[in-house]
Amino acid sequence: MNPRHHPSADVLAAYAAGTLEPGFGLVVGAHVEQCAVCRANAAAFEAVSGEALSELPQADVAADALTLVMSRLDAAPAPAQAVDTRPFTDRLPLGKRKWIAPGVWVAAVQTPHALDNRVYLLSVAPGMPTARHEHTGAEFCTVLQGAFRDESGLYTAGDFAATDEDVDHLPVVEGDEDCVCLFATEGRLKPKGLLGRLAFAYADV
Numbered sequence: 001m002n003p004r005h006h007p008s009a010d011v012l013a014a015y016a017a018g019t020l021e022p023g024f025g026l027v028v029g030a031h032v033e034q035c036a037v038c039r040a041n042a043a044a045f046e047a048v049s050g051e052a053l054s055e056l057p058q059a060d061v062a063a064d065a066l067t068l069v070m071s072r073l074d075a076a077p078a079p080a081q082a083v084d085t086r087p088f089t090d091r092l093p094l095g096k097r098k099w100i101a102p103g104v105w106v107a108a109v110q111t112p113h114a115l116d117n118r119v120y121l122l123s124v125a126p127g128m129p130t131a132r133h134e135h136t137g138a139e140f141c142t143v144l145q146g147a148f149r150d151e152s153g154l155y156t157a158g159d160f161a162a163t164d165e166d167v168d169h170l171p172v173v174e175g176d177e178d179c180v181c182l183f184a185t186e187g188r189l190k191p192k193g194l195l196g197r198l199a200f201a202y203a204d205v
Contacts, residue, residue: 001034001035001157001158002158003031003034003035003038003156003157003158003159003160004156004159005153005155005159005160005161006031006035006037006038006160007028007031007038007160007162008162009041011028011140011162012028012032012038012041012042012045013045015028015029015032015042015045016042016043016045016046017045021112021113021114021117021184022111022112022113022119023109023111023112023113023117023118023119023184024138024140024184026092026109026111026119026182026184027119027140027141027142027160027182027183027184028140028142028160030088030142030144030182031142031158031159031160033088034157034158035158035160088144089121089144089145089180092109092121092182093109093110093111094107094108094109094110094121095107095108095109095110101128102125102128103124103125103127103128103178104122104123104124104125104128105122105123106120106121106122106123107120107121108120109121109182113184114186116186116187116188117184117185117186117187118183118184118185118188119183119184119185120182120183121144121180121181121182121183122180122181122183123178123179123180124148124173124178124179125173125178126146126173126175126176126177126178126179127173128173129172130170130171130172130173131170132168132169132170133168133169133170133189134165134167134168134189135163135164135165135167135185135186135187135189136165136186136187136188136189137164137165137185137186137187138162138163138164138185138186139161139162139163139164139167139183139184139185139186139189140160140161140162140183140184140185141155141160141161141162141163141181141182141183142158142159142160142161142181142182143155143156143157143158143159143161143179143180143181144157144180144181144182145157145177145178145179145180146173146174146175146177146178146179146180147173147174147175147177147179148171148172148173148174148179148181149171149172149174150169150170150171150172151169151170152169154174156174
């Protein structure tokens with residue numbers, strides 16, 4: 001898989017530093033897991049952060065600090081070595097699916113986030129419409145399956161998209177496969193048109 005759309009350097013740096021809200025970090029992580037380029041860049045940011053820590057002033061520690069740390073390590077259980085190889089969607093802490101229309105469902109992702117923010121999985125079948133909408137803040141999206149197109153281009157599996165309150169768009173599913181995307185949004189989306197408002201109100205997660 002060779003994604004063509006990636007997080008900005010600022011977003012990747014924040015992801016590597018662990019300063020993104022968990023839901024937004026999860027969306028970036030979904031992309032990083034599928035993108036060798038961004039994995040390497042994130043690792044480079046982590047290395048830079050580690051180097052910065054090494055340059056901090058030294059602090060005094062107790063004479064027996066090393067002995068205490070080693071004794072705790074000896075007493076700790078060995079970490080599990082197994083890697084979870086399930087598909088990414090199967091590893092998400094999902095709430096119940098809510099069907100919005102035939103072929104269209106949404107499910108909340110159970111991550112810590114601000115009260116007004118949303119983290120969710122959305123699946124739209126080929127040929128099913130979405131609603132034109134605006135945003136009240138930042139939105140991160142990673143395509144997990146299928147593809148969609150909007151005014152900014154084509155996004156396929158693995159691609160990352162970031163939008164904000166200046167964006168007004170109408171995503172449309174491309175191809176003959178369900179499009180499944182992981183989203184994190186600041187605040188609520190602002191649909192345009194009556195049908196869009198009804199769909200968004202019913203789909204609120």
